Amino acid sequence: MNKMNRFEQLAMRARHEAPPSVDVSHAVIAILETGPGRVGIERASEKPLMWLAAFSSIFASASAVLAVISYDAWVYELSQAISWVIQ
Amino acid sequence: MRLWAALVFAVADSAFVAEDREKVETAELEDIRRSRQGDSDAYRRLIERHQEHVSRILWRFSRDRLVHEELVQDVFVEAYMSLRSYRAKAPFAHWLARIATRVGYRYWKQTARRQEKESFTLEEWDQIPDESPERVDPSVAASLVHRLLAQLRPRDRLVLTLRYLEGCNVAETAQRTGWTKSMVKVQTRRALKRLEKLVGQAGEEFLE
Numbered sequence A: 001m002n003k004m005n006r007f008e009q010l011a012m013r014a015r016h017e018a019p020p021s022v023d024v025s026h027a028v029i030a031i032l033e034t035g036p037g038r039v040g041i042e043r044a045s046e047k048p049l050m051w052l053a054a055f056s057s058i059f060a061s062a063s064a065v066l067a068v069i070s071y072d073a074w075v076y077e078l079s080q081a082i083s084w085v086i087q
Numbered sequence B: 001m002r003l004w005a006a007l008v009f010a011v012a013d014s015a016f017v018a019e020d021r022e023k024v025e026t027a028e029l030e031d032i033r034r035s036r037q038g039d040s041d042a043y044r045r046l047i048e049r050h051q052e053h054v055s056r057i058l059w060r061f062s063r064d065r066l067v068h069e070e071l072v073q074d075v076f077v078e079a080y081m082s083l084r085s086y087r088a089k090a091p092f093a094h095w096l097a098r099i100a101t102r103v104g105y106r107y108w109k110q111t112a113r114r115q116e117k118e119s120f121t122l123e124e125w126d127q128i129p130d131e132s133p134e135r136v137d138p139s140v141a142a143s144l145v146h147r148l149l150a151q152l153r154p155r156d157r158l159v160l161t162l163r164y165l166e167g168c169n170v171a172e173t174a175q176r177t178g179w180t181k182s183m184v185k186v187q188t189r190r191a192l193k194r195l196e197k198l199v200g201q202a203g204e205e206f207l208e
Helices: A003-014 A025-034 A046-086 B002-036 B040-058 B065-081 B092-113 B122-127 B138-149 B154-165 B170-177 B181-207
Strands: none
Touching: A003 B138, A003 B154, A003 B181, A025 B040, A025 B065, B002 B040, B040 B065, B040 B092, B065 B092, B092 B154, B092 B170, B138 B154, B138 B181, B154 B170, B154 B181, B170 B181
16 A cells, blocks of 8 residues: 555544543633733622622712712801801 | 434434534633633633543653643733734634643654754664554654654654644644645645655665
């Protein structure tokens, strides 16, 4: 048999080989999350923290607006009281 | 009557298969979109769906289990980095195959620079019975072909690996390597000549 035919037949035979099974999903996600120059993938464990941070921000903004409104009202009443006392 | 029933079943079956494939493709595109937005669970699903295919490709590039696993990891890290460039014109698996080929070829070039060659004796080649290569165990055949091709330059090795081990035609090889079709043809011819010379030496040694 021609040596090149033998090569072709062996190569065809080699196609039937099953590769070893690998599971790289955890390792890849870990590299993407923590590797040098983290590339912007979210950690699954960070998701609840992100929601908590979002709700906290909304609550803090609302509290700040309410505080300004109530301070304004209080200052107005105080100034009214002072002007009444002066009069 | 039976023939008609079989025909109807075949048509219905192919319709179901097409529908399933469409569902999988839609889910995959959704996972790609979510991965681009940084959703790690979506990217994990993509890895789990394609790692066997990528592993199969890279097993042709390194038969060392540790190196092989590292190469598979590299492919998915590189794929994530360039996920924004994926335009969904070709299936995601084909896009990953191109990255896997690039990663594997780069590994070969690095090992060639370090002048690390896998051991191979021409006697091994001659010990295979002439009349029955098809009866050789696939792992033995793969190991032998892998080590034989390792004696060639990375460029020759790549084109022969894709054409003969992966069974790619000229167009597929061109797609995987990023070369033109005519370049693939020329490169295949040159690589085959070098291989012929190499296995020719085996014959001479055997006769001596």
